[in-house]
Each structure stands twice: as C-alpha cells, then as structure tokens.
Amino acid sequence: MEFRPIERPPHTFQQSVTAEQIQAICGRVFGTDVRVASATELGGGMYNSTYRVALAGQERPVVLRVAPEPGRQFRSERELMRNEYASLPWLAPLAPLMPRVIAADWSQKVIGRDYMVQSLLDGVPAAKRLGDYPRSTWPGFFRQMGVIARQVHAVCGPHFGPVAGPVYDRWSAAVTASLENIADDLDSVGLDASDLRKVATVASHHHAALDEITEPRMLPGDLWTVNVMLANRATEPTIVGVFDMDRTWWGDPAADWTIRMATAKPGTERDAFWETYGSLDHSPASVLRSGIYEARHIGGIRLERHRLGNVDGVRGTYDDMATVLTALT
The missing domain is CATH 3.90.1200.10 (Aminoglycoside phosphotransferase (APH), C-terminal lobe)
Structure with missing residues (x-):
C-alpha cells in the first residue's frame, strides 16, 4: 500500500490511523480479499481523520472518515459521526449533493474508533x-x-x-x-x-x-x-x-x-x-x-x-x- 498520512506531533488532537488499520477496515467493509492500493490523508477537516482510499481493481476511490478516539472527544462534541449518521434520513432534500454511506461501524472492534466509508464526491x-x-x-x-x-x-x-x-x-x-x-x-x-x-x-x-x-x-x-x-x-x-x-x-x-x-x-x-x-x-x-x-x-x-x-x-x-x-x- 502507498500510504500518505499527515505527520503531526504526538500531542495534537488529530491522530492518523496506520496503513495496517486502513487495510483492516477495508477488509471488514469490502471483504478480506480486498487490497488497498493507496491511502492519502486529506487535511481539510479539523476533527475527524479523513482518507482518500484507492482499492485494487476498483476504478473509483472511496473516502474513509475516522472519528477521534473516545477519550479525546469533548463532551460538547461527543460521537459527532454517529450524530451525522442519525441525521441522514432527515437530510433527504440534500441527497443529490451528499456522499453515499457505504458502511458505518460503531463497534470499535477493528481499531477502537468509529469510522465511516463513503462515496467520493466529484469536484x-x-x-x-x-x-x-x-x-x-x-x-x-x-x-x-x-x-x-x-x-x-x-x-x-x-x-x-x-x-x-x-x-x-x-x-x-x-x-x-x-x-x-x-x-x-x-x-x-x-x-x-x-x-x-x-x-x-x-x-x-x-x-x-x-x-x-x-x-x-x-x-x-x-x-x-x-x-x-x-x-x-x-x-x-x-x-x-x-x-x-x-x-x-x-x-x-x-x-x-x-x-x-x-x-x-x-x-x-x-x-x-x-x-x-x-x-x-x-x-x-x-x-x-x-x-x-x-x-x-x-x-x-x-x-x-x-x-x-x-x-x-x-x-x-x-x-x-x-x-x-x-x-x-
């Protein structure tokens, strides 16, 4: 896998996952035979860690969003990713503009953090x-x-x-x-x-x-x-x-x-x-x-x-x- 995380000091709020963790997430979502060709961390957001992930044999990349570790989350910002997922049925007026959720996992069994895999938006x-x-x-x-x-x-x-x-x-x-x-x-x-x-x-x-x-x-x-x-x-x-x-x-x-x-x-x-x-x-x-x-x-x-x-x-x-x-x- 070609892995390009954003390097940050260890004390900063946002912390990247590892290449192995991204492979494990994709194996859970797409099947154990899937191979991640590349993963590039995107720097636009300031809360979740977000990656553009290319899968071998698939033409279009997907987006992986990983929530902060539970212990790092503030009370006023707790489980924001779960809040977004709960909002989706109410956001139908924006459905043509929003990414499609491929998978969401709150079990924290894979990496100890919530994550969501979404389609990649154009533009x-x-x-x-x-x-x-x-x-x-x-x-x-x-x-x-x-x-x-x-x-x-x-x-x-x-x-x-x-x-x-x-x-x-x-x-x-x-x-x-x-x-x-x-x-x-x-x-x-x-x-x-x-x-x-x-x-x-x-x-x-x-x-x-x-x-x-x-x-x-x-x-x-x-x-x-x-x-x-x-x-x-x-x-x-x-x-x-x-x-x-x-x-x-x-x-x-x-x-x-x-x-x-x-x-x-x-x-x-x-x-x-x-x-x-x-x-x-x-x-x-x-x-x-x-x-x-x-x-x-x-x-x-x-x-x-x-x-x-x-x-x-x-x-x-x-x-x-x-x-x-x-x-x-």
Missing part, C-alpha cells in the same frame, strides 16, 4: 477553488448557499438538541445545556469559562424569549465554504456537493453556523445569501436570542482554537465574548 472544495473565480461571480455562489440552507432549515424535527440526542422538550433547555457543556469542556482543559457560564445564566433567565421557538428545525451546524464542493470546470462557482454534516441539531435556524457566517461581513458578496434564503427576524426577542447564539459560537471557537494550539486565537475570544456579554446585560 473540489470551495475553500480551495472559490478564490480562483472573479469576485463578480461570488454572489451566485452565496445565492446557492442560501438555497441549500433554506432547504435544510425547512425540515421539522421531533425534539430540540442534537439529532442523536440528548433530546429536550424546550429550546431554552437545549441552548442552556449546550452552553454548559462547552463551559465544562473549557474547564477540563484549564481555560476560563466564567464568561460563558454568565451567558448560560442569561439564557436561563430569558428562557421565555428562547421558548418562543416552538418548532424544531434542522440546523446543519457547520455548513459553509469548507463543507461544499464546486464543479471542476464550471465558468462560475457551482456547488455540486455537501459533506461533513456531523454537527446537526434541532432548533432555531437563527442559531445555525451558516446564518452566523452569512451575517459576518455585511456589504460584501455574502449579502446575496439573503436573496434566496429570505430575511431574518429583527424583533427584540430575536436580537436577544442572537446574542446568546453568538456567545455559543464563540465558546465553540475558543475550544477549537485550543485544540489547534492557537493561543492568540483563544485569547481573542475573551474580548469577543466580553462584547457580547455587554450587549446581553
């Missing part, structure tokens, strides 16, 4: 390709993003919270639990989480405003340029794939990462997103909720930056959270 990640197009074509890309987000947000669910659970009857309970889980994770790595706990207190105090959201909607959780594929040779950026939907949960569409990113740079090409998605609610209760959602995003960003060893980035989240807290209080 190139938008994060790598979009910048090659003239900026005059970018609004068309964001209009497509608005269509996709609207399709997903239109899906209604049975409860609030992560698709695979835990489940909550009220939106306020799901939001408060998420804030507290992130704070617990920050505590566990020695980071000050007192500001996030203050936001959790605000959320609990203003539960009535949060509980104006009574219909759980599907939130992709992480849908933006890094999670879509563009056609290879189109004259304008054309979305042909969507992947890594492991942070899905049920709740208020305004709480979604996609909405946060679409609003992040007003007056730019991103404004085209709203032409197809529609406008947001700007009532006082909605503004309050948005502040709580932003604090949750910042808490998650702080945790991710710590995981990546970005010390300066972690420090910057405290100023960002202070600004949000001032507005909330």
